[in-house]
Amino acid sequence: MSKILTIGEILVEIIATERGNGFRAPVPLIGPFPSGAPAIFIDQVGKLGQACAIISRVGDDDFGHVNLDRLRADGVDVSGIEVDPMGTTGSAFVRYREDGSRAFVFNIRHSACGQISLNDQTRKLLDDCTHVHVMGTALYAPSVIETILTAIGTVKAKGGTVSFDPNLRPEILGSPGMREALSAVLAKTDIFLPSGEELFLFASAKTETGAVEELLKGGIKAIVLKRGEAGATYFDGSRTISHPGFEVTEVDPTGAGDSFGATFVTLWLAGMDPAAALELANASGARAVTKAGPMEGASIRAELDDFIATAARKQA
Template structure:
């Protein structure tokens, strides 16, 4: 089975438990929860039994250990994670505004992970992987971005595949060099997983059908558009498939897209028809929002089957 690699931030997240216009109002805060978009993605891949690994860097602290213990327990190869004494594991703080939207404070660029560099263990790990999943946040710090792009080029050069989730939060849009890096990634992408309107950052087309047609013509093989509580759609040269949202109680939306991506990539790599991969990914995203904490809602195959069976008869 193809082994999946992702590169990027391993964080802990501290979560506000009430809504408010500032962290002083949104009290109390709870955590630390294991987090980081690539970490959540790869945890979901590992939980589905697909061989997988993450290339990252954490401080020699409890926050790093909280993550590494979870990832290892869920089947993720963590041999490419360096532990840096004297440095801090990244952190994120999230609160909910009165309208339900989220506000984040990230501490990634100055964390151990932002200084990811080449190591012999990392190089050996890259060589064992045949698929790379890249997320926009992995391009938000210079050392991290350089390593992510290097891993991507190496895996593609030996005939591997690339999935790309732009995951472009407002906080990272001003990163120097981000635009050329995104274009370089898209040019190599086989499976593209944008959320909502993100696709329009990668095309001059002004409607969704035009944007999809443009990207397919430029060599992207599969496009999956995530639509939050509206479900998701898959497009390829054969046409379009939609997944209606699964009715769930939304407790915490953080991590839905990452869990969705982890499930889609696992089924896609296993050769499942796009409609099947989409159904499982849609279930993984739906289940993710029912749990407080970004990585707490990743799912096993049995947990996804329990959501899908009554809805779609799989």
């Protein structure tokens, strides 16, 4: 049986309840919500019943334990999460602007997850894993980059696979070594999951078709291009498959792409036909945006099936 591993930040998210531009004046807040792109991804994998784990660090504080409790309850192997008695769990404050975009204030590099490295426990965990999923947000510090690249090398050496979601945030693009790390991960990637214009950050071609062809020729087995509310498109060497998005009332989009990716990767590894996997992944992303909090809309398989069936009845 395959076991999916991810590595990177575990945070709490604090959400402003009023729209506006940033945090330069007092605003009402709700939270803490369990968060961090790798954590959201792996939580959704666990909800689907797939064996999975995460390597990370949290502080021995309430913010750390709210994440540990959620991940453990949803079926994630948390043995790779180090609890630092002297550390503080990372955080992300988010506020929606009037146009629907988001402003973030992150505490990652100077939190407990600012230093993630392999030890005897995590190396043993790594030996059990057959797939590594990389979130671009996790390439924020040299020690984390080194850990991720080591894990990729270990898993690929024994015939395993790698998926990569760039998930680029402007607030962290200047992190030391990030751009070089993005290229290094892409070179080992089997399935690539960019969102929208991210596709063109990794190819010289200026058209979607050209960029996809260029990336597939570089060794990537499949590309899944996320298009937000418009759905997603799957590409491999022989076919292109598109599936429209589902119409929902958006409450909080944070985590939707992570849930989508987790669902698609889990089903792809299980051998599901890409068209069916794409539909279920779109459903996962759509359900995720209907709840406030990045992990609150994570879905079990039965919920995804019911969601798709309900959408089909409405269209009939």
